[in-house]
Each structure stands twice: as C-alpha cells, then as structure tokens.
Amino acid sequence: MTEHEQSTTVGQRPNITTGDSRLPALFTRLVWLLWVASLGTLALRLVTGWTWELSGLVVVDGLTVTMWATVTFFSGIVHSYSRRYMAGSQRVDRFFARVFAFTLVVMVLVAADSLALFAAAWLAMGLLMAALIGHVRGWPQARTAATLARRYFLASSASLAVALATLWWVTGATTVSGIAAAVGTVESLPLIFAAGALLVAAMVQSALVPFQAWLLSSMTAPTPASALMHAGFVNAGGILLLRFGPVVSVEPGVMLLIVVVGATSALLGKVLKSVQTDVKRQLGCSTVGQMGFMIMQAGLGFFGAAITHLVLHGFYKAYQFLSSGGEIDHRGPADAKTGESTGVAGLAAVVVTALAGGVVFAALTGKGTALDSGLLLTLLVVLTTLHAARETVRHTSLPATLRFGAVPLVFLPAIAVYAGVYTVVESLLVGLPAVGDPAELIVVHGVVAVAFVAAYLAIESGVYRRSTRLYAALVNATQPPTGTLLTPTEEYNDY
Incomplete structure (x- = not known):
C-alpha cells in the first residue's frame, strides 16, 4: 500500500481508568x-x-x-x-x-x-x-x-x-x-x-x-x-x-x-x-x-x-x-473565494451603518459628545462596525437587496446592546477611584486616530500584501x- 492509498480510521474513545473518578x-x-x-x-x-x-x-x-x-x-x-x-x-x-x-x-x-x-x-x-x-x-x-x-x-x-x-x-x-x-x-x-x-x-x-x-x-x-x-x-x-x-x-x-x-x-x-x-x-x-x-x-x-x-x-x-474544531475544513484552490465585491450600494449601506452606529453609541453612553478622548472611543466603535458590516455584506449568501437592508437592522441593535452593557458596567464601577475621568484630547490622540483609519484602509484594500518583505516580516x-x-x-x- 502506497502512502497515498492509506486510509484514516477513527477509533473508539479510550476508557483509561477515569470512569471511577x-x-x-x-x-x-x-x-x-x-x-x-x-x-x-x-x-x-x-x-x-x-x-x-x-x-x-x-x-x-x-x-x-x-x-x-x-x-x-x-x-x-x-x-x-x-x-x-x-x-x-x-x-x-x-x-x-x-x-x-x-x-x-x-x-x-x-x-x-x-x-x-x-x-x-x-x-x-x-x-x-x-x-x-x-x-x-x-x-x-x-x-x-x-x-x-x-x-x-x-x-x-x-x-x-x-x-x-x-x-x-x-x-x-x-x-x-x-x-x-x-x-x-x-x-x-x-x-x-x-x-x-x-x-x-x-x-x-x-x-x-x-x-x-x-x-x-x-x-x-x-x-x-x-x-x-x-x-x-x-x-x-x-x-x-x-x-x-x-x-x-x-x-x-x-x-x-x-x-x-x-x-x-x-x-x-x-x-x-x-x-x-x-x-x-x-x-x-x-x-x-x-x-x-x-x-x-x-x-x-x-x-x-x-x-x-x-x-x-x-x-x-x-x-x-x-468551537475551533468546526473551523477545520478541507478545501481546494477553487473553493478559496474571498467573497463578493461590496459594490456601490453595499459600500453605502456599510458606511451609513457605521456612522449611525457611532451616533447610537454616543447618544446612549454620552461618549463622543464632548471634546475629549471619548471621540476616539466612538471612532473605534465606528471602525469596528465598518469592518464587521463590510464582512457581512461580502460573505453572506442572501440576495443583495435583502442583505444591504438587513445590515443596519442587525448591527444597530447590537451596538445598542453593547452600549447598554457598558452603561451597566460603568454603574457597577461607580465609587472606584479614577473611574469616569476621560483624558483630555491632545494631538497624540489624533495621531492614533489617523493610524487606525490608515491601518483599516490598508487592511481592507489589501495593499500591504503587495510587499513580500513585509509579509515575511509579519510571518516571522x-x-x-x-x-x-x-x-x-x-x-x-x-x-
């Protein structure tokens, strides 16, 4: 029997003296x-x-x-x-x-x-x-x-x-x-x-x-x-x-x-x-x-x-x-599809959902409504929603019209739930020292915000994959x- 003719079998689960434990x-x-x-x-x-x-x-x-x-x-x-x-x-x-x-x-x-x-x-x-x-x-x-x-x-x-x-x-x-x-x-x-x-x-x-x-x-x-x-x-x-x-x-x-x-x-x-x-x-x-x-x-x-x-x-x-075992799947090169293009309608649905998500978060938590570090926190919510919504639009099997309309109906309530959990946790932490004092917004916070936006665009566009040297550095x-x-x-x- 050659190496490629071998068959894989799955035996019974062993019973090693643990039954009495x-x-x-x-x-x-x-x-x-x-x-x-x-x-x-x-x-x-x-x-x-x-x-x-x-x-x-x-x-x-x-x-x-x-x-x-x-x-x-x-x-x-x-x-x-x-x-x-x-x-x-x-x-x-x-x-x-x-x-x-x-x-x-x-x-x-x-x-x-x-x-x-x-x-x-x-x-x-x-x-x-x-x-x-x-x-x-x-x-x-x-x-x-x-x-x-x-x-x-x-x-x-x-x-x-x-x-x-x-x-x-x-x-x-x-x-x-x-x-x-x-x-x-x-x-x-x-x-x-x-x-x-x-x-x-x-x-x-x-x-x-x-x-x-x-x-x-x-x-x-x-x-x-x-x-x-x-x-x-x-x-x-x-x-x-x-x-x-x-x-x-x-x-x-x-x-x-x-x-x-x-x-x-x-x-x-x-x-x-x-x-x-x-x-x-x-x-x-x-x-x-x-x-x-x-x-x-x-x-x-x-x-x-x-x-x-x-x-x-x-x-x-x-x-x-x-559930990581369920992620293991054997696929050939023909099955390795990255998903459909978002398209103009999909892009519009994703951007509107992300911006609306930031508004919902700010309205429910009060973060991002003043000129302090809360703006950066709200920006993170927007970028996270933008990424998740885009992945949903690209990879779902639903018809385009249905999935574009469903994105805000799914993500906006999810952000509302997140904001609600945040509010409850914040109320539980009341009385602890240094809690509830946002940092003053300074230039470095702006630099961090720009870095996040740039990184998001680089990852979503795949531009970083063009450099084999960068790829090797990341793998190493x-x-x-x-x-x-x-x-x-x-x-x-x-x-």
Whole structure:
C-alpha cells in the first residue's frame, strides 16, 4: 500500500481508568454553584449598591462582583466542556483540579485589597496557567511552551512586586485602597516609576506586543485551557490597571503611554492575524489585538469601557476556541473565494451603518459628545462596525437587496446592546477611584486616530500584501520558538 492509498480510521474513545473518578463532576458542580452565588452578589450590588470588606484583606465591590460572575461562568462552561473533551486522559483529575484552582485564584485576585494577597494571587495565577499550557506530559513541546510561559509570568510578577514595593515605600500603605487614598500626598516621580512597572506587568500578562510570544507558543494547552486563557487570564492586565487607576493616572504622560502601547498592539494584532493560516494562531493574534484595544481604552480614562470590552471579548473568544474544531475544513484552490465585491450600494449601506452606529453609541453612553478622548472611543466603535458590516455584506449568501437592508437592522441593535452593557458596567464601577475621568484630547490622540483609519484602509484594500518583505516580516513575528511547535509542516502525512 502506497502512502497515498492509506486510509484514516477513527477509533473508539479510550476508557483509561477515569470512569471511577468523581472529581470532574464535583468540580463542575462546585463552579456552577459559585456562579449562582456570584450572580446573587451581582444582583445585590445592582439593587442596593452593596459593598463588603474584610479590612486590610479583601473588598467585594462592583468590579469584584462583575468579574466573579464573568469568571465563574466561563469556568463553568470550560468545566462542562472538558468532561467530554478530557475523557480518557490519564491526568484528567489534575487538569480539573488546576482549572478549578485557577478559578478560585482569579476570584481572590479581583477581591484582594491587601498588596501581599494581590501579588500572591497574581503569581499563583501565572503558575497555574503555565501548568495548564504544559499539561500534556508526553509532549516535549508542551514542556518547552510551559517553561517559556512560566518565565514570562515570573517576569510579570517581578515587575508587579517592584511596583507594589515602591508604592508601599512611598505611601506606607499595605492595601490597594490605602494607596489610592495616599496618592495625592506623595511625590509624583516614584509614582510614575511604579506606574511604569504596573504597565509592564499588565503588558506581559495580556500578551501585548512585544510580549506576545508566550501566547502564540501556548497552542500545546488543551483547547478548554486555551479558552480559559484567552477569555480570562489575559484580561488580568485590564484588572490591574483599573485597581491601580489612581497610580497610572497620576501623570497624563503615563496615560498617554498606555494609549500608545495599547494602540500598537491593537494594530499589529490585526495585521499579524491576516498572515496566519492556523485557526488557533489566528485566534491568538486576534487576542493580542483585542487586549490592545482594552489597554488603550484604559489609557483613555474609560476603565468602564475596558471592563466591558474584556467581558464581551471573553464570551466571544471562549466560544471561538471551544468551537475551533468546526473551523477545520478541507478545501481546494477553487473553493478559496474571498467573497463578493461590496459594490456601490453595499459600500453605502456599510458606511451609513457605521456612522449611525457611532451616533447610537454616543447618544446612549454620552461618549463622543464632548471634546475629549471619548471621540476616539466612538471612532473605534465606528471602525469596528465598518469592518464587521463590510464582512457581512461580502460573505453572506442572501440576495443583495435583502442583505444591504438587513445590515443596519442587525448591527444597530447590537451596538445598542453593547452600549447598554457598558452603561451597566460603568454603574457597577461607580465609587472606584479614577473611574469616569476621560483624558483630555491632545494631538497624540489624533495621531492614533489617523493610524487606525490608515491601518483599516490598508487592511481592507489589501495593499500591504503587495510587499513580500513585509509579509515575511509579519510571518516571522508570529512564529513561536521552534521547540514549542507541535507538528512541523514537513512531518505532515498526506493521506
């Protein structure tokens, strides 16, 4: 039998001594109970404005209950999905123990007021995620990827420790709330140094450029762990900047740096995704870009928008990873169509929908109605709607007249829902320091806006594809270390 005459068979799912294990079911039930309890605290906060604290240790406020409800829901989905996905694995109990422990650690992190507790939870979160990345014991690639990720996470924890030690030294406070209260009474130079260290810690954890290597090397993680990573773990950077909002916003230059850092990752993440063919690595590049958006929103002073973004992105990316197997399709060159041309009518429908979307967002949230950084936030909504609407018009199979008319009927309500979620999240964050203070609009914000428009036009027109040198540079920038590649192309067996 020649190589091309081989047939591929799918055997029965192995049953490897996991039938008697009750831990997967136990942890799954526990995490869903945690979600129900989190929903109760969220409802209590919405109705009564309730806040609870254990002085010097934890504070259960609007951010805490929002993230509790979000994280436990994602974790519940991952636990339930994993009961089938991990069936037959010899280390299934260890996997579920790590995922459940990760959930608890994140819940502690978002509630921590003690600096020591916050730092310990941050470190534990990274070590647990590194262990999940290297979960498959038999793969040397998994061990290499886990080692790489662990080094990044330890560096992030070290940067956070430097920031917290500096803040403790200059303020004498041992809690996050104590630092927020003392920021206005100390010199700005140590605070700027601490803010820089906090930004580095957030960049590493959220896989922003140039720290994206650990994320793009993490494909050795089981798919449920990847979903938890992209829907939850990378969001820690936004949580960090919000918790220490009074520190990072003490100097306008720091906030401007955050905007530039976030915008850079947002733009590069989109471009890097365009040269990927692997489904999971496309999702990884997408996460780099989306985390850039989140960090940029924080830099603009819209911490509520950053939290809304991470919640909605978490839902989207968890779904994308858990359904990534369905994206695998075998197509020939004749099937590789890029979609129809938009046409004049389609272009008009897309542009009108995008502009109307910006108006709806501004009207419902009040952002973009004044001469401040809210204008840039609204521009991002317009560009995002423009891109999504154009893709819909080009790739749908509906008749042209119907789809052109349906685009605004679909996207405008979606933007209204987004604005509504944003308003609810912003109301939950009321009372947190530095929340609700948009940055003053300056020339650099205009430069960022022009860069986004230019990047959008370059990507949509495909002009950047004309340069083979640029293409090679983009491909090289997304290549993880060789030791983490699961299957080099030359090892593929063409059945």
